[in-house]
Amino acid sequence: MFARQGFYQSTVSQIAREAGVADGTIYLYFKNKDDILVQFFNFRAKQVFASFRQEVDKSGNSTDKLRSLVRRHLEEFQRDGDMAVVYQALTYQNIDLIKDQIKEVSKMYLDIVGEILEKGQEEGTMRKDLYISLAKRFILGAVDSAINNWLRAGRKYDLASMTEPLIDLFIRGIGNR
Amino acid sequence: MFARQGFYQSTVSQIAREAGVADGTIYLYFKNKDDILVQFFNFRAKQVFASFRQEVDKSGNSTDKLRSLVRRHLEEFQRDGDMAVVYQALTYQNIDLIKDQIKEVSKMYLDIVGEILEKGQEEGTMRKDLYISLAKRFILGAVDSAINNWLRAGRKYDLASMTEPLIDLFIRGIGNR
Amino acid sequence: MFARQGFYQSTVSQIAREAGVADGTIYLYFKNKDDILVQFFNFRAKQVFASFRQEVDKSGNSTDKLRSLVRRHLEEFQRDGDMAVVYQALTYQNIDLIKDQIKEVSKMYLDIVGEILEKGQEEGTMRKDLYISLAKRFILGAVDSAINNWLRAGRKYDLASMTEPLIDLFIRGIGNR
Amino acid sequence: MFARQGFYQSTVSQIAREAGVADGTIYLYFKNKDDILVQFFNFRAKQVFASFRQEVDKSGNSTDKLRSLVRRHLEEFQRDGDMAVVYQALTYQNIDLIKDQIKEVSKMYLDIVGEILEKGQEEGTMRKDLYISLAKRFILGAVDSAINNWLRAGRKYDLASMTEPLIDLFIRGIGNR
DNA sequence: CATGAATGAGTTTTCATTCAT
DNA sequence: GATGAATGAAAACTCATTCAT
Incomplete structure (x- = not known):
């Protein structure tokens, strides 16, 4: 609703x-109407984001990890499109009510991406001159944007299939040569 | 407000x-309270977006055009941070009221980026195998995300200075070799 | 509560x-929430007031009877301060629910005082020119007021010790002679 | 209402x-429903009580002053019986909302009576051995009680005419001599 | 043109009461 | 007898909108 x-x-x-x-x-x-939103966030959205960490840990090198993260992200949001809508709406608004929750979830995600990028630099697959704190936000933003486009287009196409094209754009941009 | x-x-x-x-x-x-939002969008946000076209037309090659677009985008949103907040909130929500306006403005932007990318392919500065309709959304999403981060961080740093790092991430990803 | x-x-x-x-x-x-109040009144407050009669019957002359009544009144209300609060609140409100009960209990009390005053007139210890129906209400009111003061002062001092000073004021008044 | x-x-x-x-x-x-009660108290009841002081200042000796005070009190409450009901209900309840206002108004009254009693002692018309802080509460309580009886009897008789009998009871008490 | 007091429909929230277990 | 989750009627309160001045 x-x-x-x-x-x-x-x-x-x-x-x-x-x-x-x-x-x-x-x-x-x-407790009240607001609490419905808060509880939704705590028990639904937070769980989803927590599951990302497991997915990443399974994969091997940093590129695979990034691919797994993005695929899982897109899959989960595609599976529960309504949660996706609510999550997006909340993320891009400035609601005191859940500002802190949003920050927490967002930080969780950025930390994962940050670790992947650092690992990639060690492995030699990512550029050494990356401005990591920008790059990780850049990646989250681009995935968010892909989800937003999918939502606004009526959820008609397969969102998860955007994984490869997205990774391609990321990697060839941040990949070492 | x-x-x-x-x-x-x-x-x-x-x-x-x-x-x-x-x-x-x-x-x-x-006409009513809703109309305040509608008119804001029509007379403020639309103007800003319309100004992007001029900016792009001035520049020379496609890379410069992209750089000009992004810089102008960041500059305008930095100049009027409140508009930025409202624009972002509306974009990532699903408000019937202005759904059409959002689409229109968004299309305007994506068209510009699309043209730049095509021009770049002709010039040989952009990859020929680009999935353009994804790439242009990817760029808008990444810029939006940069703005959103700036807003959530309290508008403290210089948003426009993010232009070069962003372009660097875009180009080295989509640039031909 | x-x-x-x-x-x-x-x-x-x-x-x-x-x-x-x-x-x-x-x-x-x-039966319902109201009934809690009704039953409280019937089984707690009424009992207390009924006990006054016995107390009065024990004493000798009319002054002693009045003293016994007032002392017992103050003692009982001091013993159960919460009942006192509820009783006072109900007495000075106009609640249809227990209007009749209040009247009954109040009449019971006024009858006792009335009898004492009449006895006192016969004995020659009370003024013959007393407007009895006023005087008895006057006495109940003054005792009620003493209880109310004690309640509002936080039930800190010994309420029963007010008996003598009160009786003194009733009997002799405030005028000098 | x-x-x-x-x-x-x-x-x-x-x-x-x-x-x-x-x-x-x-x-x-x-501001809210509670505020209706608060404003009633501040603008109606407080005014009435403030008017008592003037009345007392006009009269001559202390007995006259007491008589004036009681008469004015009964007259004002008779004039606005509804205010009387609300005032009484509030006084004998423990409503946080206006506890302070009640105390203030009540203190104002007790101060006047206290001054009258002290003046009476100087004049020699009041007993020197009076426990003044009890006696003044006793008087307020008795007047309150007279008002309460009048209310509960349906406001049928002339309340102000109770002044003389009340003063008589105050001054001379019920005891014969 | 501008005002701002008044409106009342629409919302959130409470809580006495019921009734299947 | 006892329970306590569920109910929904009723209440307080908000606020977009109107319109006489």
Whole structure:
């Protein structure tokens, strides 16, 4: 519902009806309307991001790790497009309510990418002169943007298949020669 | 005010007070509250984006054009950080109200980048095997992301100075060899 | 709880928690929330007032009877300060719910005082020209007021020790002779 | 309406209807429902009590002053019986909201009575052995009680005519001599 | 043109009460 | 008898919008 209408356009009554419960029941599980968003973030989005770390640890060299991360990212967001919408909306807004949560999740992601880039520099597959703190944000931004495009295009094509083209753009830009 | 509090958190009364007029006066210039957002977009954001075209036309080769576009983009958004906040918030949300306007502005931008990339391919400075419709979105997304990072970091550093590092990442990725 | 927060500020859930039972259990012993107040009045406050009669019957002359009544009144309310709070709050409000109970209890008290005053007139210890129906209310009011002062002062001093000073004021008044 | 139904039994909608305005209009003049009570107290009850001082200053000896005070008190409360109900209900409850206001108003009254009693002692019309801090509360309590009885009896008789009998009881007490 | 008081529909939230377990 | 999750009616409050001045 938040994905379709946005948080402020969704009323608690609607949410309750969609959930098949009475209005008051909502308040047995959420402190207030805001808390619905907060709990969504803590129990859904955070989990997804936490799963990225495992995926990366499995892969071998840094390029594979980056590929795994991006693929997993796109796959998860494709699997739950509504979460994707809400996550994006929240990330690019400045909502006090969950500002800290957003920062935390974002940092988690950037740390992973940062480690991959450093490892890549050691391996010799990534450029030594990379401005890492920019490069990692650049990568997250580009993936976010790919997701945003997919959403705005109506979720019609296969988002995960964007992995290779994206990696290609990243690597040939940051790859050593 | 929209930048600080968001659209739904801002009341018409607050807007009127900030503007130094009475509540009713707002309705002499705007059909309703929504219309304030629509008109903002039409007369502020659209103008900015329209100015990009001129900037690009001035420059010489495609790399210079891309550099000019990105620099102008960052400069304008830095100059009016509040507009930047609102623009970003709207872009990554799914507001029916201005969905079309967003698409239009976005298309305007992507068209410019697309032309630059094609020109670059002709000139031999850009890779011939580029998946252009992805690459141009990739570039917009990366610039958006740079702006978003700047906003979330409190607008403290010089955003325009990110131009060269960004271009470097783009070009060495998409440049021909 | 009613003493601390008042009847309307206390929820049935709170009452149940304080009583160490489940919410629903309350409704096995009380018809509804109002009934809690009604039963409190019938089984607690009424008992206390009924006990006054016995106390008075024990004493000898009318002055002693009045002294016994006031002392017992102050002692009982001091013993159960929370009941005192609730009783006072209810007496000076106009709650349909227990209007009749209040009247009954109040009449019970005024009847006792009235009898004492009449006895005193016969004995020659009370003024013959007393406007009895005023005087008895005057006495109840003054005792109530002493209790109210004690409550508002935080129940810190010994309420029962106010008996003598009060009786002195009743009997002799404030005028010099 | 508060006099009739009590504060918690009165809804803002009812208040608005009685006032002949829309619900929202209430909130242009009162911060919230509680504020209605607070403002009532500050602008109505406080004024009444402030007027007592003037009345007392006019009279001559201390007995006259006491008589003037009591008469004015009864007259004002008789004139605005609804205020009387609300004032009494609030005084004998423990509402945090206006606890301080009640204390202030009550102190104002007790101070006046205290001064009168001291003056009476100097004049020789009041007993020298009076426990003044008790005696003044005793007087306020007795007057309050007279008002309360009048209210509960349906405001049918002339409250102000109770002045002389009350003063008589204060001054001479109930004891025969 | 501008004002700002008034409106009332629409929202969030509370909580007495019920009833299947 | 006891439970406590679920209910939904009712209440407080907000705020976009209107319109007489």
